[in-house]
Amino acid sequence: MSVGLVLANAVLVDPAGGIRTGSLSVAKDRIAAKAPDGAETIDAKGAHLAPGIVDLGVFSVDKAACIAGGITRVALMPDLSPPLDDPGLVQRSALAAKPDLWVHPLAAATRRLEGRELAEYALMVRAGARAVATGRNQIADSGVMLRVLAYAASQGLTVIAHAEDEGLVRNAVATAGETASRLGLASGPARAEAMAIARDLALVEETGAAIHFRQVTTARGLALIRVAKAQGLRVTCGITPAHLLLSDIAVTDFRTFARLSPPLRSEDDRQACLEAVADGTIDVLCSAHDPRGPEAKRLPFADAEPGMAGAETLLALGLGLVRDGLIDLPRLMAMLSANPARIIGVEGGSLGEGAAADLMLFDPDAPWIIDGSRFAGQAGNTPFDMLPTQGRVLKTIKGGRPLG
Amino acid sequence: MTSPSNFPHRHLLGIAGLQPHEISYLLDEAEHWVAVNRRAAKHDGRLAGLTQINAFFENSTRTLLSFEIAGKRLGADVVNMHAAQSSVKKGETLIDTAITLNAMRSDVIVIRHGSSGAVALIADKVDCPVLNAGDGRHEHPTQALLDALTIRRHKGSIAGLTVAICGDVLHSRVARSNILALTALAAEVRVVGPATLIPDAIEAMGAARFTDMDEGISGADVVMMLRLQNERMDGAFVPSPREYHALYGLTYERLKRAKPDALVMHPGPMNRGVEIASNVADDVNRSVIAEQVEMGVAVRMACLDVLTRGRRGIAA
Numbered sequence: 001m002s003v004g005l006v007l008a009n010a011v012l013v014d015p016a017g018g019i020r021t022g023s024l025s026v027a028k029d030r031i032a033a034k035a036p037d038g039a040e041t042i043d044a045k046g047a048h049l050a051p052g053i054v055d056l057g058v059f060s061v062d063k064a065a066c067i068a069g070g071i072t073r074v075a076l077m078p079d080l081s082p083p084l085d086d087p088g089l090v091q092r093s094a095l096a097a098k099p100d101l102w103v104h105p106l107a108a109a110t111r112r113l114e115g116r117e118l119a120e121y122a123l124m125v126r127a128g129a130r131a132v133a134t135g136r137n138q139i140a141d142s143g144v145m146l147r148v149l150a151y152a153a154s155q156g157l158t159v160i161a162h163a164e165d166e167g168l169v170r171n172a173v174a175t176a177g178e179t180a181s182r183l184g185l186a187s188g189p190a191r192a193e194a195m196a197i198a199r200d201l202a203l204v205e206e207t208g209a210a211i212h213f214r215q216v217t218t219a220r221g222l223a224l225i226r227v228a229k230a231q232g233l234r235v236t237c238g239i240t241p242a243h244l245l246l247s248d249i250a251v252t253d254f255r256t257f258a259r260l261s262p263p264l265r266s267e268d269d270r271q272a273c274l275e276a277v278a279d280g281t282i283d284v285l286c287s288a289h290d291p292r293g294p295e296a297k298r299l300p301f302a303d304a305e306p307g308m309a310g311a312e313t314l315l316a317l318g319l320g321l322v323r324d325g326l327i328d329l330p331r332l333m334a335m336l337s338a339n340p341a342r343i344i345g346v347e348g349g350s351l352g353e354g355a356a357a358d359l360m361l362f363d364p365d366a367p368w369i370i371d372g373s374r375f376a377g378q379a380g381n382t383p384f385d386m387l388p389t390q391g392r393v394l395k396t397i398k399g400g401r402p403l404g
Numbered sequence: 405m406t407s408p409s410n411f412p413h414r415h416l417l418g419i420a421g422l423q424p425h426e427i428s429y430l431l432d433e434a435e436h437w438v439a440v441n442r443r444a445a446k447h448d449g450r451l452a453g454l455t456q457i458n459a460f461f462e463n464s465t466r467t468l469l470s471f472e473i474a475g476k477r478l479g480a481d482v483v484n485m486h487a488a489q490s491s492v493k494k495g496e497t498l499i500d501t502a503i504t505l506n507a508m509r510s511d512v513i514v515i516r517h518g519s520s521g522a523v524a525l526i527a528d529k530v531d532c533p534v535l536n537a538g539d540g541r542h543e544h545p546t547q548a549l550l551d552a553l554t555i556r557r558h559k560g561s562i563a564g565l566t567v568a569i570c571g572d573v574l575h576s577r578v579a580r581s582n583i584l585a586l587t588a589l590a591a592e593v594r595v596v597g598p599a600t601l602i603p604d605a606i607e608a609m610g611a612a613r614f615t616d617m618d619e620g621i622s623g624a625d626v627v628m629m630l631r632l633q634n635e636r637m638d639g640a641f642v643p644s645p646r647e648y649h650a651l652y653g654l655t656y657e658r659l660k661r662a663k664p665d666a667l668v669m670h671p672g673p674m675n676r677g678v679e680i681a682s683n684v685a686d687d688v689n690r691s692v693i694a695e696q697v698e699m700g701v702a703v704r705m706a707c708l709d710v711l712t713r714g715r716r717g718i719a720a
Contacts, residue, residue, distance in 0.1 A: 176604040176605075177604055177605050178604075178605040178608040178609070180603075180604070181603035181604055181605050181606055181608070181609065182420070182580070182608075182609060183520055183521065183542055184520040184539075184540050184541030184542035184543070184577060184580055185520055185541070186541075187604065189604075253524070254520070254521030254524060254525070294499075295497070298497070298499050298525075299497065299498065299499075299525075300498065300517065300519035300520065300521050300522035300525055300539075300540070301519070301520060301521045302519050302520060302521075302540070303519055
């Protein structure tokens with residue numbers, strides 16, 4: 001561990017609000033008023049400095065992708081093989097990327113993620129789990145979901161839920177609509193999302209639990225979240241850049257890199273998502289990072305696995321929302337770090353004194369072309385391949401230590 | 405050689421992407437092969453020396469036979485690859501299979517696959533023309549061409565006709581390709597079937613939706629029936645074969661709603677007594693089902709000829 005660090009000539013972006021030019025001092029692994037003697041100085045040359053990204057809900061511990069993407073903490077989805085439903089597996093995952101990346105495993109809500117029996121939340125928390133997650137799918141049985149929420153609430157744990165009604169989307173690979181009909185793809189109605197949210201919100205009211213919908217992607221789903229928040233329910237939600245920037249037209253030509261879960265939606269729903277980012281209904285911007293090699297993607301559309309490699313493009317695509325005037329820079333940083341950190345109950349998202357020195361230095365304007373074949377991470381399955389964008393991570397710093 | 409091509413496409417993956425005049429051109433070409441096929445000596449050697457692989461990843465009897473006859477009549481060396489006897493069953497990926505087929509230096513590949521988009525995926529990986537013989541629920545372009553040819557020969561023209569496509573539209577690649585082809589040729593297309601078997605937003609493809617069969621075929625020039633798969637009649641999409649027949653089966657009584665000279669079509673194989681009554685299917689004055697099969701060979705000969713012209717050094 002380095003004794004300290006001074007990041008000079010930086011534009012400091014604090015998720016709590018405020019942008020200022022100056023320097024930031026680090027003592028050991030904490031942000032400090034003053035760096036100790038002998039601290040290394042990095043001249044940021046006017047680059048931006050913000051808390052490292054806390055990526056809520058990734059499907060693989062992809063250290064290289066995270067370092068390239070400014071991500072210092074990931075909440076790891078339990079959908080591994082075998083699923084994270086056991087304290088031993090959780091403990092091993094939590095240590096998987098030390099010392100370069102914090103991995104916060106999400107405990108499987110049910111054994112083997114089968115949606116039937118409760119898993120050992122308390123023991124998994126002792127092993128390093130931070131919240132409970134239903135996994136890639138909804139828990140179809142409402143009785144089981146009621147008990148998941150009640151039990152998690154009693155342990156003070158947030159439940160990270162997938163919002164698609166299981167019966168409506170079983171076998172579906174696309175959102176019902178013109179594109180799916182033209183391509184002859186099995187599809188489920190977009191309303192499957194609102195149905196799942198409506199049910200879970202009713203159960204949240206019943207139990208007083210805290211719930212986070214990892215991805216909410218439809219106008220109807222977001223409307224329900226808005227109302228629930230106004231009622232004071234403990235509900236938050238997130239979204240990926242893909243659902244903000246692409247509609248289901250992107251799967252035309254059977255582009256398997258655009259096969260996502262939940263699937264891409266209609267243009268109307270996409271517009272509603274942008275509004276919900278602007279008005280604060282959406283709390284979290286996440287990558288849903290799910291690197292998949294050609295063996296899972298170079299297949300007919302319906303046979304391919306869903307998911308995208310999102311870690312390395314999350315910041316740049318998020319900065320696009322700022323450039324478009326939808327949100328300001330501190331709010332983007334809150335969506336990328338402070339909010340997700342608060343939801344899963346970990347440090348992060350602060351530039352305050354004493355906060356963990358998990359940081360990213362970035363140039364918000366640097367132009368580049370997204371090219372999956374040149375990703376640092378495990379795979380290049382991005383639906384944004386060959387898209388020109390702006391904003392690049394220059395340096396990821398974890399625990400006061402510059403990486404890469 | 406800068407004359408504009410009549411068919412500037414490397415593959416035939418679907419009707420989507422074809423211009424109306426390109427569809428008509430293929431139909432015109434097929435007319436020639438109808439005449440040839442009615443001769444005693446049907447052989448034409450223009451594809452001599454070329455290898456045609458029929459790669460069928462999904463079971464088929466009539467379409468495979470039709471493509472095989474079409475290729476042989478044109479003189480090609482025709483080889484059939486059935487999924488059941490291929491390494492696909494051993495876990496080889498579709499891409500690897502495509503690379504293997506390509507390495508065998510085939511000159512044209514005809515592909516059927518159970519997954520929408522699979523044929524386009526293979527076409528991307530091979531150096532020769534690819535003909536889609538049906539991919540999942542997506543497209544079956546030669547079926548739409550043979551249907552259009554059958555209709556055109558009976559009605560003179562397709563423009564302005566009312567065509568009712570009836571039955572399981574949701575799972576039907578035949579329906580999708582036909583909607584695209586017939587609307588491109590300016591027919592009025594209706595889809596008729598139970599609400600559970602009609603895709604969303606079908607109107608965006610230019611078809612009108614009817615869930616009442618009597619209404620849907622009323623005044624139609626063509627009644628095109630689709631096959632209802634057995635596994636979809638057991639309560640998942642429709643309650644039972646007999647209820648389906650009661651509501652959507654094509655009987656003489658029901659056919660009276662259509663124009664007196666309406667054609668009855670079916671891509672086969674038929675479920676007699678379910679989507680179509682036997683006496684209607686067998687009525688030589690109304691049913692053109694056998695003729696559709698005949699047109700199928702001609703259309704496939706036309707497609708094989710047109711797509712291989714580049715390899716034979718002939719301008720399309």
